[in-house]
Amino acid sequence: MIGAWETSKHILEFPRAIAHIDGDAFFASCETALHPELRGRAVVTGKERGIASSLSYEAKRRGVRRGMMLSEIKKICPDVVILPSDYETYSLFSKRMFEIMRRYTGAIEEYGIDEGFADLTGMRGPLRMSYEEIARAMKKAIDEELGFTVSVGLAPSKSLAKIASKWQKPNGFTSIPGKAINGYLSALPVENLWGVGPNTAKYMNSLGIVTAYDFISKPFQYVCEKFSKPHQEMWRELHGEYVWPLVTEEKTSYASISKTKTFTPPSSDSEYLMAQLTRNLENACIKARRHGLVAKKIVVYLRTQHFADAAVEAKITRASNFPNDLVSHVRTLFASIYKLQTPYRATGIVLADLEPESSIQSSLFESVIRVEKMHRVYAAIDSLDAAFGKHTVHLGGSQATFTREQYTGERTRDTGRELLVGETARQHLNIPRIMMRI
DNA sequence: TCTGGGGTCCTAGGACCC
């Protein structure tokens, strides 16, 4: 238990200096940096989804909002430039941003593609600058080298640094020292806090807590009675205590890998839904193989038109990242939640309880030869996909999700075990449509 | 924000064990 005395002593003697760096309209800014002729124009990314995912400030000024339909955007802003999101390219900008940040401190958390934290504590001496000077220098270097601006917040904790970076945007710099906290929080609605979503906001309002200041004014004891751990921690963070540490290790692994797909119109055709799930499974397995992970648990879920999700999961006795190993589990799970006559609008697969491939020792009872063979088969599939596009080789079961132009559309008798090859690769390599049965 | 896709963490409650 942390007593009040201990807490405040900690704050007074050793306040942290946490900077939060947040890219301004990051995706749109990357595009503008690459294509200077777009400067000053309304730029929107998200073409592939049909809705705006990132917008330039000019687009915002013209009334475009995140999530807006592209057709609607064209109406209110006819000269808008609409681009597909190019994550590969944005990742390169992101990488450069974090490299610049690391010049000032090694303690960097890459929180998202367009934002991160830097712990500047202890760097005043070595850099011969105040914390504010360091944070400003960091911002200046990023702005100049990336070709677009970021907004920076400086505060004693992560959640306050987040508030600070959002305080003035774009191209903002805001510092919230411990003494100034109340001033910033008194006008801030609780729903703007990091970690407070619509449900918690509603709950807080029902307790008469409307602003962030209302929240931190409550005694800690009260907060412990009414809220669970994350919001108790948030209360301390907002008081200027450093509670949530920076996660500075590079993310090397995943807790889970999921793939979902929404389709229109909704469908209640079990064969079609199962085909979608098979394709979700193939996608998830591709990612798992790329990261050298195998799943011990698999989750299947279906989303109805009304967003009432149904999900079931199963343990996998033999951890795997091969779709043909897992598809029978998917079929069983699907059958247990699928309801006749119910239109579904999306399916999803989650691979969970992931472990490194190397940690799995094959049981004495299973054929070592078969496992070796599957590794070679999927190594070949992955390289064919790399050469001719994703899903060049796929299970017969996911056939129904592909368009006719791309594939022949024929039904296969055995959807679970046949590996089919896409037309382009077939013609180039002169291989049969049914590559093999496994 | 009438809703896309990919994640993480927390909690309550049940099963099961001494």
Next chain:
DNA sequence: TCTGGGGTCCTAGGACCC
């Protein structure tokens, strides 16, 4: 066999983030 207490593990579901 009506009954006490405590621990651990697992699962389902909720909530939130970008």
